[in-house]
Amino acid sequence: MQYYSSQNPLVSEARNPELLDLSVVVPIYNEAESLPSLIEAIASAVKETQLSYEIICVDDGSIDGSTQILTEIALQRNDLKGVILRRNYGQTPAMAAGFEYATGKIIITLDGDLQNDPADIPLLLAKLDEGYDLVNGWRKNRQDAALTRLLPSKIANWLIGKVTGVKLHDYGCSLKAYRSELVADMNLYGELHRFLPALAYIEGARITEIPVRHHPRRFGKSKYGLGRTIRVIMDLLTIFFMKKFLTRPMHVFGLGGVISFALGIAMGLYLTVIKFVFQQNIGARPLLVLSVLLVLTGVQLFCFGLVTELLMRTYHESQRRPIYRVRNIVGKEFRV
Numbered sequence: 001m002q003y004y005s006s007q008n009p010l011v012s013e014a015r016n017p018e019l020l021d022l023s024v025v026v027p028i029y030n031e032a033e034s035l036p037s038l039i040e041a042i043a044s045a046v047k048e049t050q051l052s053y054e055i056i057c058v059d060d061g062s063i064d065g066s067t068q069i070l071t072e073i074a075l076q077r078n079d080l081k082g083v084i085l086r087r088n089y090g091q092t093p094a095m096a097a098g099f100e101y102a103t104g105k106i107i108i109t110l111d112g113d114l115q116n117d118p119a120d121i122p123l124l125l126a127k128l129d130e131g132y133d134l135v136n137g138w139r140k141n142r143q144d145a146a147l148t149r150l151l152p153s154k155i156a157n158w159l160i161g162k163v164t165g166v167k168l169h170d171y172g173c174s175l176k177a178y179r180s181e182l183v184a185d186m187n188l189y190g191e192l193h194r195f196l197p198a199l200a201y202i203e204g205a206r207i208t209e210i211p212v213r214h215h216p217r218r219f220g221k222s223k224y225g226l227g228r229t230i231r232v233i234m235d236l237l238t239i240f241f242m243k244k245f246l247t248r249p250m251h252v253f254g255l256g257g258v259i260s261f262a263l264g265i266a267m268g269l270y271l272t273v274i275k276f277v278f279q280q281n282i283g284a285r286p287l288l289v290l291s292v293l294l295v296l297t298g299v300q301l302f303c304f305g306l307v308t309e310l311l312m313r314t315y316h317e318s319q320r321r322p323i324y325r326v327r328n329i330v331g332k333e334f335r336v
Contacts, residue, residue, distance in 0.1 A: 021051035023104030023180075024121070027094035028057050030064040031112040033219035038114055039073060039080060045118040049125060056081045057112070058098045061088030096188040107178045115143065116175040117213040124177035124210065133182045133205035136168050136197055137175035137212035144214075156232055163240050164198040168209050171197065175212050194232065198239050202246070249312055253305030261298025267291035 024042050028035065039055060046053045057074075059067050059082065067084055074082040083097050095109060108124065110116040120137065127135045144150055153172055161167045171194055178200070185203045192199065197207050245252045268291045271282045282288055 018103065019180075020054055020104045022046060022049070022053040022106050022108065022125070023098075023102035024053065024055045024108045024110070024118075025095065025098030025102055026055065026057045026110055026112045027060055027091050027098065027174075028062060028066055028070065028112040029060040029088065029091075029094070030062045030066060031219070032062070032065040032069050034112060034114045035066055035069050036073065038112055038118070039077070041114070041118040042110075042121070043077075043079060045121045049122050051125075053079060054081055054102070054104065055079055056083060056098045056101055058083045058085065058094040060085050060090070060094040092188050092193040095193045099183050099188075102180065102183075105180050107180055107183055109174055109176050109178075111174040113217055113219070115215050115217055116173070117215060120175060120212040121177075123212070124175070127208060127210050128177045128179070131206065132208050133179050134197060134200045134207045135177040136170065136207065136209040137173040138168070138170045138209045139173050139214035140169070140211040142170075142214050143216040160195070160198065160236060160239075163236055164195070164201065164243060166198050166201045166207060168197055168207075170209070171195070173212065192235055192239070195235060195239050198243065202243050247312060249308035250305040253301050253308060257298045257301030257303075257305060259298070260294045260301060264291050264294030264296075264298060267294065 024046065026038065026042070031038070035057070039057070042055050046055075057070050057080065059070050070082045070084070074080045081101060083101055085094065085097060098109070099107065106125065106128065108121055110118065110121075116137070124135045124137065142150060142153075144153075153170075157169060157171050160171050174193075176196065178196075182200055182203060182205050186196070186199045188196075188199075200207060241252075267287055271285065271288055271291060274280045275282050
């Protein structure tokens with residue numbers, strides 16, 4: 001079985017002959033006790049696939065000795081690359097750093113607390129080989145606290161699925177498999193790591209999920225809590241806007257501006273008729289204030305739409321970022 005198959009693997013190998021088959025990216029933050037066992041478990045699972053691989057552990061400003069342990073292990077192994085960040089930036093920047101330094105055709109991500117089982121990596125690779133661009137892990141029998149972790153997670157997964165249109169059981173599972181070209185198209189910032197399937201969907205990726213094992217935490221304590229709920233909601237609004245209006249922001253702001261301006265003008269005409277035809281005083285009417293407010297709001301929204309339209313053009317053109325993605329090119333003249 002060719003786990004790293006793609007639409008045109010010869011083209012990919014010709015561009016970068018040094019590509020490995022697989023990169024395993026693991027963000028680390030205060031996981032000193034689990035780190036040695038984690039690396040051994042990953043290496044053991046990946047060696048069964050007989051693929052060339054690398055393990056990239058990104059130390060996100062750990063303060064419990066994880067940095068020293070990671071450095072010592074990395075100097076002893078040929079398959080481990082340690083990326084040490086200057087301070088604690090968060091899981092999304094740590095994951096972005098791992099993606100940046102990954103050289104594999106396929107990228108696997110998982111948490112560093114040993115709750116994700118590295119033995120499930122071959123299952124993800126096999127599913128990816130069926131033609132998918134991203135395989136998401138589903139912690140079907142999740143070993144976490146019901147009230148503080150499971151219930152908020154179920155609500156969040158339902159809400160994210162409704163807003164983004166990507167129906168997955170477990171957005172929060174870090175155990176995922178990506179094709180490297182998909183990751184290259186996604187720019188991560190803020191705390192968007194939990195929305196990677198939604199970002200991939202925006203890029204036109206084929207996504208699926210499979211059940212994976214989940215173990216109780218053996219060392220330390222969880223870094224997640226209910227306090228992240230507000231940030232999830234804010235990021236979800238960002239994803240919704242990116243999905244709907246990334247290349248056409250004028251459609252949302254301009255439309256709102258036109259509607260507001262039209263309503264304000266209509267109210268203004270109504271008040272004008274009352275003033276000059278029926279000779280009634282309109283100075284004390286709240287409708288007059290509302291009319292002026294709607295007109296001003298409409299002008300502001302329309303102008304804001306123009307500004308965001310220019311920003312989006314700058315965003316795409318400065319990075320030479322296309323507004324479309326090509327999955328494959330077919331035809332005799334395109335054969336390698």
